[in-house]
Amino acid sequence: MNALTPNRPDLPAPVGLLAELTHRCPLRCPYCSNPLELDRRSRELDTETWQRVLTEAAGLGVLHVHLSGGEPTARNDIVEITQTCATLGLYSNLITSGVGGALSKLQALYDVGLDHVQLSVQGVDAQNAEKIGGLKNAQPQKLDFAAKVVELGLPLTLNAVIHRGNIHEVEGFIDLAVKLGAKRLEVAHTQYYGWAYVNRAALMPDKAQVDASIRIVEAARERLKGQLVIDLVVPDYYAKYPKACAGGWGRKLMNVTPQGKVLPCHAAETIPGLEFWYVGEHSLGEIWRDSPAFTAYRGTDWMQEPCRSCDRREKDWGGCRCQALALAGDAAATDPACSLSPLHAKVRALAVEEAAENPPDYVYRTIGSNVRSPLKEEAPL
Numbered sequence: 001m002n003a004l005t006p007n008r009p010d011l012p013a014p015v016g017l018l019a020e021l022t023h024r025c026p027l028r029c030p031y032c033s034n035p036l037e038l039d040r041r042s043r044e045l046d047t048e049t050w051q052r053v054l055t056e057a058a059g060l061g062v063l064h065v066h067l068s069g070g071e072p073t074a075r076n077d078i079v080e081i082t083q084t085c086a087t088l089g090l091y092s093n094l095i096t097s098g099v100g101g102a103l104s105k106l107q108a109l110y111d112v113g114l115d116h117v118q119l120s121v122q123g124v125d126a127q128n129a130e131k132i133g134g135l136k137n138a139q140p141q142k143l144d145f146a147a148k149v150v151e152l153g154l155p156l157t158l159n160a161v162i163h164r165g166n167i168h169e170v171e172g173f174i175d176l177a178v179k180l181g182a183k184r185l186e187v188a189h190t191q192y193y194g195w196a197y198v199n200r201a202a203l204m205p206d207k208a209q210v211d212a213s214i215r216i217v218e219a220a221r222e223r224l225k226g227q228l229v230i231d232l233v234v235p236d237y238y239a240k241y242p243k244a245c246a247g248g249w250g251r252k253l254m255n256v257t258p259q260g261k262v263l264p265c266h267a268a269e270t271i272p273g274l275e276f277w278y279v280g281e282h283s284l285g286e287i288w289r290d291s292p293a294f295t296a297y298r299g300t301d302w303m304q305e306p307c308r309s310c311d312r313r314e315k316d317w318g319g320c321r322c323q324a325l326a327l328a329g330d331a332a333a334t335d336p337a338c339s340l341s342p343l344h345a346k347v348r349a350l351a352v353e354e355a356a357e358n359p360p361d362y363v364y365r366t367i368g369s370n371v372r373s374p375l376k377e378e379a380p381l
C-alpha cells in the first residue's frame with residue numbers, strides 16, 4: 001500500500017518517479033519513447049535541482065526512482081544523483097544502454113549505493129542489434145557492461161523491445177539473459193508512441209510472429225522457474241484489452257523531463273491543450289495533486305462509453321490516453337487497442353496491413369531532427 005498525498009487523504013502518493021535526466025544518448029533506436037522534439041543539453045536541470053526534486057519525491061512517498069534518459073550516464077553528475085537517492089532511502093534503478101561512459105561509471109555508482117540495473121538490448125546477433133540501435137560496436141560494450149553488473153552483485157534486468165526486426169530472436173534473448181546471469185528479462189513488444197509511432201510500419205510484426213513469441217516466453221517461464229523471471233508486454237494492436245498505461249493516469253507514476261516538465265506518462269506532451277507544470281515553479285506534491293495535466297484523466301469521471309459503464313474501468317483505466325489520441329484523434333476516447341472500442345477492428349486491420357508490407361527504412365532518433373509528428377495530421381482511423 002503506498003503512502004497518501006499530503007493534504008489529499010483520498011489520493012495515494014506516486015510509487016515511482018521516472019527521472020529523464022537527459023535526452024542525450026549514443027544509441028538512436030527507432031522505437032525510442034522520448035518525444036520527437038528532444039531537449040538539448042543546455043536546457044537540462046542542474047544537479048541541485050534534481051537533488052531537490054528527489055528530496056521532494058521521497059517526502060511525497062515515492063519508493064522507486066528510475067534514472068533514465070536518453071542515456072543517464074551521459075550526465076557528469078550521475079554518481080551524485082544516485083548517491084542522493086541512496087541517502088534519501090529511494091530505491092534506484094539505472095535504465096541504461098550500457099554504452100558510452102556507462103561502464104567507466106559503474107563501479108562508482110555501485111559504491112554510492114545503486115540498487116538495480118536495467119540494460120537495454122536491441123538484438124542478439126551483433127550486426128542486427130547494431131543496425132537497430134544505430135551504433136556500431138555497441139554489442140560488445142553491452143556484454144562487457146552486463147558482465148560487470150553481475151560481477152558486482154547488482155541485480156540485472158535485460159530489456160528487449162520486440163518488433164519485426166528482432167522478433168525471430170526472442171528465444172535468443174532468453175538464452176542471452178540466462179548466459180549473462182540476469183535475474184529478469186523484459187520481452188516488451190513495441191508500444192507505438194514517440195519514435196515508434198513514426199516507425200510503426202517498419203516495426204509492426206504480424207500476428208503469427210507475435211503468437212509464436214508469446215508461446216516461446218510461456219514455455220521458457222516454466223523451464224526457467226526460480227532462475228529467470230520473464231515479463232511479457234504484449235503488443236496493443238493485437239490485444240483483447242489494453243494495459244493500464246503508466247499504471248493508470250496520475251495514479252502511480254510521475255515522469256520528469258530533462259528540463260523539469262512533469263508528465264503523467266512519457267508521451268503526454270503529444271496531447272494538445274494539456275497544461276504541464278515544471279519543477280522550477282511548483283513542488284512535486286503540488287504537481288501530483290493539482291496540476292491540470294495530472295487531474296485531466298485521473299479516475300473515471302472523464303470516461304466516455306464504452307469505458308464509462310465497463311466493469312474493467314478500474315483495472316485498465318481505459319487504456320492509453322496517448323494512443324487514443326494518436327489513433328482516434330481524441331485522448332478521452334476508449335483506447336482503440338481495446339476490443340470493445342468501435343475502432344478496434346480498424347486498428348487490427350491497420351496492423352495486419354502494415355505487417356504485410358515490406359518494411360520501410362528506420363527513421364532514427366536524433367536531437368534536432370525535422371521529423372514531423374504524424375499526430376499533427378489527421379488521426380488515421
Ligand code: SF4
Nearest residue numbers: 307310312313318338
Ligand atoms: Fe478497458 Fe474501456 Fe476497454 Fe473496458 S471499454 S476494457 S475500461 S478500455
Ligand code: FES
Nearest residue numbers: 245265320321322
Ligand atoms: Fe500516455 Fe499511455 S503513453 S497514457
